[in-house]
Amino acid sequence: MTRPLFNELRGHLETFLVGQPHLIQELLVALLAGGHVIIEGVPGTGKTLLVKLLAQSIQSQFRRVQLTPDMLPSDMVGVNVFDFNQQAFSLKQGPVFTEILLADEINRTPPKTQSALLEAMEEQQVTLDGQTHALPPLFWVVATQNPLEFEGTYPLPEAQLDRFLFKLVVDYPPQAAAKQMLVNFQQGFHGQRQDLEQLTAIATVEDILTSRRSVEDIAVDEKLLDYLLALVEKTRYHPDILIGASPRPPSVGCRPQRPMLGLMARNIYCRIISKPLLRRYCATV
Secondary structure (H helix, E strand, O other): OOHHHHHHHHHHHHHHOOOOHHHHHHHHHHHHHOOEEEEEOOOOOOHHHHHHHHHHHOOOOEEEEEOOOOOOHHHHHEEEEEEOOOOEEEEEEOOOOOOEEEEEOHHHOOHHHHHHHHHHHHHOEEEEOOEEEEOOOOOEEEEEEOOOOOOOOOOOOHHHHOOEEEEEEOOOOOHHHHHHHHHHHHOOOOOOHHHHHOOOOOOOHHHHHHHHHHHOOOOOOHHHHHHHHHHHHHHOOOOOEEEOOOOHHHHHHHHHHHHHHOOOOHHHHHHHHHHHHHOOOOEEO
């Protein structure tokens, strides 16, 4: 994805989801880096709408699964069903067989079901009854969750958190943005399926895959690696951080570094990716 196309897509999303420019930028960086994202925020802040808008903007296959306490792992990945006509088992695909998967309120479902996403997110495949089924090349998971103090939520297992590149936090929009949302609503944009289907696509799935391949060739300067290592080291001794970042973030951090280097000045990009990258590795007091 070239810089003009990135800016066009970002501006397109900001037209409909006002007041969240940083969230949109970080989500697009994760898409370019091929890293899964978890978005935390209270209900009604536009988490689900943003992912739907993005999927429509790049003409991708999109599935949304609303996670609930009674959901089973097979509800996520699928199940082999016996076909009496063919006298053989056939796969009934679950929601993970898509290009962009929105796992809505992932911390509403028990850890056993949460872990059903592990293989899909790490290996880009699903294994059922000894058979391996490949997922689409773009396969990208965006999970949303409510803050843990909300009733009926389950903390994500460490192994599950490790599959996410970024943890993004959505706050309430400022008053001016909230007013613009009301204006958009009065003008007919309600965020429903009919509204999304009428949106103009800005890019294609192939554009995204091509961009992912191109950013892999971007070299990360040693000074930037030193900066990231120093940042990680500081989290281990900060008085407001209960558990500092492990040695993993510096190596993982190279993934979003490359697309950021291709899109903006080097002196500001580290500040943009450091919070969403380290947020999931650190526990505050």
